[in-house]
Amino acid sequence: MSQHKNSLLLALLTLNTIYMVQADSLNPAPDMSSLFSTSLMSSFPEDLEISGYCKELLFFFKQRYVTFVDCLILAARPVKVCQNCSSSYSMLQDIYRNISDQVGPGNESCRDSLLSSDRLMVVYQLYSNLQDLWTSSNCESNLTNDTLNFLSTLNQTLTCFEKYQLGNHTELCKSCKKMYGDVNKLYGRMEKNDTMCIDLEDAMNMTRRLWSKNFNCSLPRDETVPVLAVSSFMLFLPVIFYLSSFLHSEQKKRKLIHRSLLDRYSIKAAGDGIFSVR
Numbered sequence: 001m002s003q004h005k006n007s008l009l010l011a012l013l014t015l016n017t018i019y020m021v022q023a024d025s026l027n028p029a030p031d032m033s034s035l036f037s038t039s040l041m042s043s044f045p046e047d048l049e050i051s052g053y054c055k056e057l058l059f060f061f062k063q064r065y066v067t068f069v070d071c072l073i074l075a076a077r078p079v080k081v082c083q084n085c086s087s088s089y090s091m092l093q094d095i096y097r098n099i100s101d102q103v104g105p106g107n108e109s110c111r112d113s114l115l116s117s118d119r120l121m122v123v124y125q126l127y128s129n130l131q132d133l134w135t136s137s138n139c140e141s142n143l144t145n146d147t148l149n150f151l152s153t154l155n156q157t158l159t160c161f162e163k164y165q166l167g168n169h170t171e172l173c174k175s176c177k178k179m180y181g182d183v184n185k186l187y188g189r190m191e192k193n194d195t196m197c198i199d200l201e202d203a204m205n206m207t208r209r210l211w212s213k214n215f216n217c218s219l220p221r222d223e224t225v226p227v228l229a230v231s232s233f234m235l236f237l238p239v240i241f242y243l244s245s246f247l248h249s250e251q252k253k254r255k256l257i258h259r260s261l262l263d264r265y266s267i268k269a270a271g272d273g274i275f276s277v278r
């Protein structure tokens with residue numbers, strides 16, 4: 001009886017599955033746009049639509065957004081984002097400020113209507129993504145004298161690379177070594193002092209790769225000298241240890257011999273009855 005029930009259940013399940021598979025293949029997802037053209041494209045009453053002023057702001061936002069993204073993509077590799085796109089970012093920031101903080105004619109604000117009227121919050125999300133990107137680029141880190149020195153030394157190094165790259169690379173390694181060392185040293189110093197804008201970071205990264213991978217030059221990095229010093233000291237540690245323990249044991253041995261000689265003499269002397277032993 002229960003077996004019969006089970007097989008019936010199985011048959012039902014199978015039928016159901018077949019039906020579902022068929023339904024899937026027969027009815028593809030309905031075309032959303034055709035659906036919306038009939039039911040949602042109708043306009044809402046005037047006071048629910050965004051105003052002319054906000055429409056204008058949205059239009060400017062769009063233009064500046066596209067300009068900035070265009071710039072970002074063109075400057076993506078090798079990174080020239082800070083050099084090329086700072087001005088278009090600041091334009092985008094300005095118009096976003098108009099939307100989020102400022103008021104237009106008749107003290108009208110577009111903050112609520114453009115930024116937070118729905119769950120998706122397209123304008124807010126788009127802007128906030130680019131804002132994060134810009135923050136992580138560190139483009140706002142201040143120019144210092146070190147930065148300027150770094151840029152000119154980097155320029156000299158790259159010029160040197162250009163000059164020698166066609167010939168024998170041994171020549172290049174020898175001639176550009178000093179400049180490369182300088183640029184590395186400067187970079188190390190700047191790196192320690194907090195933020196580094198991505199353009200410089202990337203330029204240094206590429207220069208290092210050129211030097212060691214493309215030109216196969218050895219590394220006169222900052223860290224080489226201390227590392228060598230520490231490791232040679234480490235190498236000598238066992239020698240020092242053995243030497244000192246050797247010397248120490250020699251000293252002990254000498255003391256022992258001295259002591260035993262002394263003992264023998266004093267025992268002998270006691271035997272002779274000249275000295276008394278305690």
Ligand SMILES: *[C@@H]1O[C@H](CO)[C@@H](O)[C@H](O)[C@H]1NC(C)=O
Pocket residue numbers: 074075076080083084
């Ligand atoms: C960056 O801007 C300069 C001029 O401002 C232009 O010549 C260069 O092609 C731009 N580079 C990129 C990658 O957009």
Ligand SMILES: *[C@@H]1O[C@H](CO)[C@@H](O)[C@H](O)[C@H]1NC(C)=O
Pocket residue numbers: 057060094098102104
């Ligand atoms: C944005 O705000 C600034 C300063 O309040 C104003 O000068 C500018 O005209 C505004 N831009 C637009 C498109 O309304």
Ligand SMILES: *[C@@H]1O[C@H](CO)[C@@H](O)[C@H](O)[C@H]1NC(C)=O
Pocket residue numbers: 106107
């Ligand atoms: C806008 O607001 C300021 C103060 O916030 C007020 O002095 C001014 O009269 C307002 N203008 C309009 C057109 O409401």
Ligand SMILES: *[C@@H]1O[C@H](CO)[C@@H](O)[C@H](O)[C@H]1NC(C)=O
Pocket residue numbers: 140141142195
């Ligand atoms: C850059 O300098 C300005 C003022 O000179 C300062 O407010 C800002 O915090 C500095 N930025 C960084 C990243 O140090």
Ligand SMILES: *[C@@H]1O[C@H](CO)[C@@H](O)[C@H](O)[C@H]1NC(C)=O
Pocket residue numbers: 145
């Ligand atoms: C930066 O360099 C200029 C000229 O090389 C010099 O006059 C100035 O004092 C330097 N500033 C700092 C903070 O070192």
Ligand SMILES: *[C@@H]1O[C@H](CO)[C@@H](O)[C@H](O)[C@H]1NC(C)=O
Pocket residue numbers: 155156158159
């Ligand atoms: C170095 O700077 C000079 C002048 O500013 C420029 O003409 C040259 O292209 C730069 N070299 C490199 C490798 O960037």
Ligand SMILES: *[C@@H]1O[C@H](CO)[C@@H](O)[C@H](O)[C@H]1NC(C)=O
Pocket residue numbers: 168169170171
């Ligand atoms: C490069 O030049 C050095 C001497 O300047 C020479 O010893 C070496 O063989 C040369 N290498 C090549 C690939 O020409």
Ligand SMILES: *[C@@H]1O[C@H](CO)[C@@H](O)[C@H](O)[C@H]1NC(C)=O
Pocket residue numbers: 189190192193
């Ligand atoms: C870091 O910057 C401060 C001033 O901005 C400077 O006095 C200090 O010497 C810098 N440190 C290094 C390691 O360059």
Ligand SMILES: *[C@@H]1O[C@H](CO)[C@@H](O)[C@H](O)[C@H]1NC(C)=O
Pocket residue numbers: 201202205
């Ligand atoms: C330097 O270049 C390497 C290799 O392309 C990359 O993996 C790394 O993230 C770069 N470092 C920085 C700080 O950009």
Ligand SMILES: *[C@@H]1O[C@H](CO)[C@@H](O)[C@H](O)[C@H]1NC(C)=O
Pocket residue numbers: 169213214215216
């Ligand atoms: C650098 O060295 C590697 C292996 O040592 C070699 O495969 C490569 O061809 C060399 N590159 C140049 C530019 O000499």
